[in-house]
Amino acid sequence: xxxxxxxxxxxxxxxALRFALAGxxxxxxxxxxxxxxxVAEKLNDLLHTNFIEGGGNEEASHADTIxxxxxxxxxxxxxxxxxxxxxxxxxxxxxxPLTFSKSGIKAISVKDxxxxxxxxxxxxxxxxxSAFNNISAHDLLKKDKKIDCDVIVCGNDPNSKxxxxxxAEKIHQVRSIDGGGLENSKYVEDLTALLLNINKIYNxxxxxxxxx
Amino acid sequence: xxxxxxxxxxxxxxxALRFALAGxxxxxxxxxxxxxxxVAEKLNDLLHTNFIEGGGNEEASHADTIxxxxxxxxxxxxxxxxxxxxxxxxxxxxxxPLTFSKSGIKAISVKDxxxxxxxxxxxxxxxxxSAFNNISAHDLLKKDKKIDCDVIVCGNDPNSKxxxxxxAEKIHQVRSIDGGGLENSKYVEDLTALLLNINKIYNxxxxxxxxx
Numbered sequence: 001x002x003x004x005x006x007x008x009x010x011x012x013x014x015x016a017l018r019f020a021l022a023g024x025x026x027x028x029x030x031x032x033x034x035x036x037x038x039v040a041e042k043l044n045d046l047l048h049t050n051f052i053e054g055g056g057n058e059e060a061s062h063a064d065t066i067x068x069x070x071x072x073x074x075x076x077x078x079x080x081x082x083x084x085x086x087x088x089x090x091x092x093x094x095x096x097p098l099t100f101s102k103s104g105i106k107a108i109s110v111k112d113x114x115x116x117x118x119x120x121x122x123x124x125x126x127x128x129x130s131a132f133n134n135i136s137a138h139d140l141l142k143k144d145k146k147i148d149c150d151v152i153v154c155g156n157d158p159n160s161k162x163x164x165x166x167x168a169e170k171i172h173q174v175r176s177i178d179g180g181g182l183e184n185s186k187y188v189e190d191l192t193a194l195l196l197n198i199n200k201i202y203n204x205x206x207x208x209x210x211x212x
Numbered sequence: 213x214x215x216x217x218x219x220x221x222x223x224x225x226x227x228a229l230r231f232a233l234a235g236x237x238x239x240x241x242x243x244x245x246x247x248x249x250x251v252a253e254k255l256n257d258l259l260h261t262n263f264i265e266g267g268g269n270e271e272a273s274h275a276d277t278i279x280x281x282x283x284x285x286x287x288x289x290x291x292x293x294x295x296x297x298x299x300x301x302x303x304x305x306x307x308x309p310l311t312f313s314k315s316g317i318k319a320i321s322v323k324d325x326x327x328x329x330x331x332x333x334x335x336x337x338x339x340x341x342s343a344f345n346n347i348s349a350h351d352l353l354k355k356d357k358k359i360d361c362d363v364i365v366c367g368n369d370p371n372s373k374x375x376x377x378x379x380a381e382k383i384h385q386v387r388s389i390d391g392g393g394l395e396n397s398k399y400v401e402d403l404t405a406l407l408l409n410i411n412k413i414y415n416x417x418x419x420x421x422x423x424x
Contacts, residue, residue, distance in 0.1 A: 104392060104393070104395075104396070106395075107399065148423055149423045152406070152410075177410060177414075178410070178413050178414070179406060179409065179410060180316060180406075180409040180410070180412075180413060181316070183316075183318075184316070184405075184406055184409055186402075187319065187402050187403055187405055187406035188406065190398075190399050190402060191399055191403055191406075193396075193399055194364070194391060194392075194396055194399035194400065194403075195422070197391065197392040197396055198364075198389060198390070198391060198392070198422060200392075201390050201392060202389075202390070202424065204422075204424035205424065206422045206423060206424045207422075207423045208420050208421065208422060208423065209420065209421045209423055210407070210410060210416075210418045210419075210420055211360055211361045211418060211419045211420065211421055212414065212416035212417065212418045
């Protein structure tokens with residue numbers, strides 16, 4: 001079971017859809033459990049499956065594999081309240097802290113260095129890995145669209161990182177790239193601001209590939 | 213004539229080589245004019261051309277198209293001394309401000325926001341465009357290696373940006389991407405730190421492509 005905390009936004013729904021397409025059981029948690037259930041039902045209808053369940057964030061926090069997909073501004077409060085349930089687990093943080101204004105999209109400067117580092121500071125007994133920050137939610141949600149991109153995965157625990165790299169490659173055509181330690185997540189998170197600005201200029205839904 | 217200020221480092225040499233390969237006249241400037249001449253001669257020998265000249269930074273600063281390729285730490289002093297010669301010109305900044313240590317490669321936090329914004333602040337009467345920050349110097353310098361990547365170009369003046377986007381595509385197989393205003397250069401500069409960490413992990417010489 002892959003469980004989403006704050007999973008009703010575009011990135012959470014998109015990843016949930018793709019993991020369900022890969023045959024994984026998924027749980028979509030929300031602050032409003034009725035909303036979690038509603039989103040899960042809609043995704044099941046879209047996929048003609050019953051792989052996706054929904055409910056509250058507290059219920060979501062009991063799974064083995066947890067994805068944090070809250071808005072950045074909500075991360076701190078939600079994680080502090082769920083911390084006891086998240087100890088010693090691999091926690092996948094997909095948050096890119098951004099502000100949107102008429103002049104463009106900007107990365108927020110996070111006091112702890114990045115959303116992932118803030119998450120690790122709060123969940124000091126968990127194994128935080130950042131991933132999926134750059135992948136286009138728009139494309140994830142179009143179930144027939146091929147996702148031809150790389151997912152850069154940053155984390156300090158090699159086993160947790162490997163688990164998340166394998167999970168990412170369950171999405172058809174995705175390649176995982178080891179992005180090093182969690183401190184490098186900042187570069188991946190901030191890159192999302194650049195990609196969204198490029199999207200505005202070209203009317204794209206961009207992601208990235210590393211060439212070598 | 214494409215002229216490099218601080219052009220004897222790997223990125224300057226690599227870009228000079230590629231522009232000469234594309235048939236452009238190039239000038240490699242250095243604080244030590246003898247070193248500029250020496251580097252130019254070596255590149256001419258490698259390419260069997262005489263397209264590349266070398267000399268001092270002051271001489272370099274008289275060209276119409278100027279590339280700033282100094283180490284980040286040297287940018288301020290060099291640009292302040294050459295400012296009168298750079299007024300009203302398109303200035304291409306390729307600098308990614310980085311620190312290297314045993315624990316990895318990190319982006320330096322620049323007071324003015326990025327190397328490109330610092331450059332624009334100093335050269336207040338010039339049209340600064342950032343580009344080429346992510347392209348692998350190692351690959352640029354291998355003259356038979358295909359450079360299959362995107363160059364993200366950020367700048368506030370549309371005409372200057374277009375000029376630099378066209379220049380980048382003189383490198384065979386490179387695609388230019390409009391990265392928006394100069395304030396977005398920070399994301400492109402910092403991405404270089406991520407790519408260099410990935411290089412260490414995989415023993416690659418990575419660049420990026422935007423997928424859409």
